[in-house]
Amino acid sequence: MRFRDYLSLFLVIILGFIIFQAFDGTIDNGLNIKQFGEVNLSERTSIHYINKDVNNESTQIIYNESKNPESGSANYVTSIIANYRALDTLGEITVLFIAAAGLAFVLGDHNKNNAFASDASFIVKIGVKILFPLLFLLGIYIIIHGHLTPGGGFQGGAVIATAILLKFLAYKDYKLNHTGLTILESFAGISFLIIGLIGLYTDGSFLTNFLANGTIGTLFSAGVIPIIYILIGIKVGAELSGIISNLINA
Amino acid sequence: MILLTTLGYIMIILGSLFLLLGALGIVRMPDLYNRIQAGTKATTLGALSSIIGVGLVNPNWFFKTLIIAIFIVLTNPIGSHSIARSSYKSGLKPELQSEIDEYKPENIQDERSDLR
């Protein structure tokens, strides 16, 4: 440990003391941070999200019975990501795209030296041959059921990227078709924007839920939310696969 | 119904016993290859039986637990095989030297190189 280390330790301890003061719920510090677990949900705006009705009075929702609430997905996290704050999600996948493009720009495009000297063993090859379609199917299942169960586009896209990572681990000459990846990404992004613009045209605000909502809790429900989540899944899967492919073949 | 629940709890207890045995094996065994053997075999059986036990206790989840069990059966042996192979290739010697080393490249009679 040199002098710089002790100085950093001192600074970090001072900063930690200040942050702990800010989170102390017994002091009235004007930050409205309650004690752990004592949050009153009605003091936060998200109580409207819980009632799935921001514009009108709150209603009661019953699983498998209620028809046409404002955002018809049974998973509240999905209805926030893909409906109430879908503009944030659009910005987020833009950030993801910029990071992937920056990685490809920095690493360059010489697809010559592979990361691995030889193929994996026979057992791994056979295992990947069985596991790859199963993992791909699991990813698609997670994406499609994003509005009913935990999961959705981000998780399913990451599962699909993991399946492609397994292919890279098994075969040293495995290459992804980068043109196809680009087409998939562009298709997903443009369709997201077009769905938002259709909402702007029909109901007067960007990314409105303009399709019929259906009964809450069934597979064909929640209007545009499953479509948006499928597009997010395609985009996230393509971009994470592209990142992995660029890192391996750099 | 009570029968299924009892069976499920028995399987969970059995599975955790196998997991405990696997952990003991990892502490007790002398080198990496023995540890992989203890860790993988006992852990696969333990995780499998406890997951099936969960599916029996709550029958709504049975098919999902079956899918998880299939994934464990497929991935766990492949992973431990890769670990053992890469540690052999990077030159880790076993603790107890044995005379026969069938995995050496000159000892393999078969011409197909991808069987190694």
Place this chain on the structure above:
Amino acid sequence: MMILSYLLILLMIIGALAAVLFENLLNSIISLGLISLIAAALMFILKAPDVAMTEAIIGAGLTTSIFIFTLIKINRGDSQ
């Protein structure tokens, strides 16, 4: 359940100290994966299954493999 979560938090802090203080790069990368896995378990205890799934897939799976590919690249360059 609460005792379990306290133990997990303690293990996570020990893992973070190990990840920062270890000299070997591979050890600290594996410690980072361990931290992500424990954080996924804690988020499941905090009733956030979506976040737990994401953290388990991305934090423990993809991040670790990306770091290890970087290590492979750098060692390959070192030997040449």
Place this chain on the structure above:
Amino acid sequence: MAFLNQWAYIGGSIILILIGLFGVLTRRNLIKIVVSIGIMDTGVNLLLVSLGYINGGLAPILTATNPTNNLNFVDPLPQALVLTAIVIGVAILALALSIVIKIYENNNTLQIDEIRGLKL
């Protein structure tokens, strides 16, 4: 025990952030610095999720066993924020690692003391 009940999650994640900050400030290996940034990322995510927890709350998903919205759910808003933050985090780590690879190719070292100039 009441002290632990209140401070375990919040304190643990703040300590995680501080450990990551200490690593960023003191380590000299570039990959070690990126690992420390990853630790800070995990700590921030855990802190945000634990701020939305409610004692005795349920996971914010309507199912056949929790069929109505009158139940006591935890706050879903921090969860949605953290869900996007994790995906952005892995992309940013990958970008940082690609820059690390380039720096290694140009300078043949990872120690930040020995890197002279920015000859990219």
